[in-house]
Amino acid sequence: MAGGTHARTHRIVYCSRNALRGSHDAIEAEIRQILEKSRANNHRDGITGALLFSSGSFVQVLEGPIAALERTFETIQRDPRHRDVTVLQIAESNRGFPAWSMAFAGNTAGGSCPAAEAAMSAALADPSAASGEQLLSVLRTLVVREDDWALAS
Amino acid sequence: MTAAPRVRADRQAEAVVKAARAPLAARALDGLAHGVFVFDDKLRVQLISRPMLGLLGFTREAVPVGHALAAILERSTGFSAAAAVLQLCAQSVGGDGPTQTHRLDLAGGAAVAMRVCRIAPRRWLAEFEPLAAMPPAEAPAAALSGSDPLTGLADRQAVRERLEAALARRPVLGRPQVVSFRLDLDGFKAIGDSLGEPVADALLRAVADRLRSALRFEDIVARVGRDEFLILQESPEHVTPEAIAARLLDLLGRPYILHGNLLNVGANIGHASAPADCSNAEDLLRCADLALRQAKASGRGKSLAFEPAMQARAQARLALEQDLRKALALAQFELHYQPQVSLHTGRLAGFEALLRWRTPDRGLVSPLEFVPICEELGLIKPIGEWVLRAACQEAARWPDGIRVAVNVSAPQFEAPSRLVAAVRTALARSGLPGGRLELEITESVLLQPGLATLEALHAIRDMGVRISMDDFGTGYSSLTQLQSFPFDKIKIDRSFVSGAAGPEGAAIVRAVAALGASLGMAITAEGVETGEQLDRIRADGCTEVQGYFFGRPVPSHDIDGLIAALALRREPAEA
Ligand SMILES: Cc1cc2nc3c(=O)[nH]c(=O)nc-3n(C[C@H](O)[C@H](O)[C@H](O)COP(=O)(O)O)c2cc1C
Secondary structure: OOOOOOOOOEEEEEEEEEOOOOOHHHHHHHHHHHHHHHHHHHHHHOOEEEEEEEOOEEEEEEEEOHHHHHHHHHHHHOOOOEEEEEEEEEEEOOOOOOOOOOEEEOOOOOOOOHHHHHHHHHHHHOOOHHHHHHHHHHHHHHOOOHHHOOOOO | OEEOOOOOOOHHHHHHHHHHHOOOHHHHHHOOOOEEEEEEOOOEEEEEOHHHHHHHOOOOOOOOOOOEHHHHHHHOOOOOOHHHHHHHHHHHHHHOOOOEEEEEEOHHHOEEEEEEEEEEOOEEEEEEEEEEOOOOOOOHHHHOOOEOOOOOOEOHHHHHHHHHHHHHHHHHHOOOOEEEEEEEEEOHHHHHHHHOHHHHHHHHHHHHHHHHHHOOOOOEEEEEEOOEEEEEEOOOOOOOHHHHHHHHHHHHHOOEEEOOEEEOOEEEEEEEEEOOOOOOHHHHHHHHHHHHHHHHHOOOOOEEEOOHHHHHHHHHHHHHHHHHHHHOOOOOEEEEEEEEEEOOOOOEEEEEEEEEEEEOOOEEEOHHHHHHHHHHHOOHHHHHHHHHHHHHHHHOOOOOOOEEEEEEOHHHHHOHHHHHHHHHHHHHHHOOOHHHEEEEEEHHHHOOOOHHHHHHHHHHHHOOOEEEEEEEOOOOOOHHHHHOOOOOEEEEOHHHHOOOOHHHHHHHHHHHHHHHHHHOOEEEEOOOOOHHHHHHHHHHOOOEEEOOOOOOOEEHHHHHHHHHHHHHOOOHHHO
8 A cells, every 4th residue: 555656645854853761772662662653553544654763863754645644743743752853854755665654774772874864964954855855865775674674783 | 401202222222332342442433423422330431432522522632531421521611411411320320220311401402312321230321312403513512612613622711610610619629729821822923924824723723732632631721812822720730830831832842744834833831820829710810821921021932930020010011001191191201302413514413302201200211111112002193293293392492404303103104194294283383494304214114115104204305304214224224225215314323333233334334324425315323422433433424423422312401501512512523
C-alpha cells in the first residue's frame, strides 16, 4: 500500500531536539518504541518516510496524502519526547521512501552520523526548502532496510 | 422523567450487548447509531461510544474511560438530563431489577429513551435512543448550549456555572484550590487576514485539541473569545500553575501544519487561584485576566501569576483615565513652548506648542504618560482642538513673523473635515494669519493615507498653513512617504542628532537634508543640546534647530523673556 503512485502526496521534513533524559539504554528503548509505533500507525495511515537520530537531534521525513500527514504531524508535535521543532519543508512531492513505513538511520542512541549532522546544522542555520532537500538526500544514503535496522551497538 | 412507551428489545440491543463484550468493544460501539456506555458497580464508565460522547457534548479527543460517571456527567456540556441518568444508573446497580425504559427530556425540546440492562456480573449498559427532534448526529454539541460549536470546548456560560458550583462546594472539602488560566493567542489575526478564515478556524480547533490533550479530563477548557481560552482546574495538579502554563505555552508554540500551510503562533497566559487570590467566581476570572494583560505587556510567550500589585496598577490606570476625562473641563491642560531657531539667520523662527497636564494631586504629567491613553480613550480629538485654539490665541500676540507649530495626531485624521474646520475656526477666532501656523504630523498619518486625509492636508495648506513631517526616521519612515504630500518641512528625530543612531544616523541626516534642499523643504533637527551637535547639524545641511541648547519648553508667561534673550544672544549663524 505504501507505494501510493497515483494519489497526490506531500512531504514534510522537520528536525527537532531530543528531550529524552536517561541512560543510553533507556533512550534506545524509547526510540525503538517510537519506531515500532510509527511503523504500525504509518502503515495504517498510508504514510512513508524516514527518521534519523544523531547526537541528540531528530530529522524526520514524512510522506503521504496531506490530510493523513497533517494528522500525524499534529500527533508528533504533541510528543514531549522532543522539542524545538523546525519545519524545513512542506510541499507536494513524490514519495522518496516508498518502501518504508518509517526507515531508520542512526546506529546508537549516543552515536552520530557526521554527514547527517553537517546537513542538519546547515539546515538549521538556513531553514529553507533547499536545505530540506539536502538533508533528504543525505537521509536517503543513510537509510537502512526496514528489516535489519539495529539500534544496539 | 416519565415512563415511555416500551422500546422493543430489538436486534440493535442485542448487537450492543455483543459489542460490549467483544475485545474491540470500544470500536464496535462506535458503529452503533445510538449513544451507549458501559459502567461498573462503582459507577465508573468502562466504555463509551462516540455518539454518546456527542450527546454529552465532548470533543473527539476526550474519551473519558475509567472515570466516575458523576464526574463525566458533570463535565458534560449542554446535557440537561445528567441527574436523571446518574439516578437511573445508581438504581440499576442497587436494584438489579428488570430492564426498564425511561423517557428523558433534554434542552431544546429533544427527548431520548434511556434503557439500562445488565450485561455481565458487574457491568451494565446504558443505551440512549433518540425519540424526537434530536439535533443532527454530526454536530450534537453545536446544537446544545454550553459548548463552542467550532471547537467543542465549553463556553463562557459553562465556565461560569462550573466555577460557581466549585467555589460553593469549597468549604465542605477543606481547602482545595481552583486555578483559572486565561490564554490568548499571539499573531492569530494575521493568520486569518493572510490565509483566510477556514485556516484560522482549523488553527483554533488544533489549539483546542492541544489544550485538551495537555490537560486532565476533569479540567475545564473553554473558548471565550475568537482566540481567547480559559482553563479551570478544580483540584490542582501536583505541579505548580507556573509549570502548567509553561507546558501549555511550549505545546501551543510548536508548529502547525494545516490545509498545507505551516503556521506558528504564540500565546500568553495569566493565571490566578482561589482562595489564595480571590474568593468569588467573578474575581477569579478578573484576576486571571489582569495577569494575562500584564503577561502580554511583558512580551510574547510569557505567562504570569496574578499579584495584588496588578490590581493596584489597574486601579491606578483607571483613576488616571477618570481624571483625564475631566481634565479638559477642569482646564488642567496647558501649553509650553519650545523655541525653533533658523540656522540661516540665527533668529527665532517660531515655537513648538507642547501639551502638558497639571492636576492638584499629580503635579505636571508628561505627555508620554497621558497622550497614548487619550488616544485610546478617544479624547485626543477634543484635546487636539483645544490645543489648536489655545496655541493660535497665544501666537497671535507674539511679534510678527514668529510661527507656532502644533502637533496633530493620527486619530485626528479619522475625521478629516472636522480637523479642517477646527483649523479654520482657530485661525479665525485668534486672527492669526495662516502663514504663522504650522501643523506637525507623524509618519503614521501617511502610513496608509486615504484620499480624505490628503484632501484635508491640502485644504489646510490652502489656508497658508505650513505642514511638517515630525519625528522623521523613527517609525515606518520611507523616503517615498515624502512624495505623498508636498511637506514644507521635515523634522529629523532627536535620536539622529544625539548620536544614538550611530554613524549611519549621521549619514541619514545628510541624505535627508540634501533631499530636503532639492525638494525645497526646510529641515529641522530636534534635540540639539550641545555646541558640537549644533556644528555637526549645520555642517550636515539642516536649516533649523530645536533643543535645550536654545531653550527648554517654557510656559506662556515666560515667552516674552525668552524672545528677548534669544534676540540678544550671539547669533549662531555667525558662530
Ligand atoms: C521524533 C518522533 C517521531 C515520531 N514519528 C512518528 C510517526 O512517523 N508516526 C507516528 O504514528 N508516530 C510517530 N511518533 C510518535 C507519536 O508522537 C505518538 O507517540 C504516537 O503516534 C502515538 O500513537 P498512538 O496514538 O497509536 O498510541 C514520533 C515521535 C517522535 C518523538
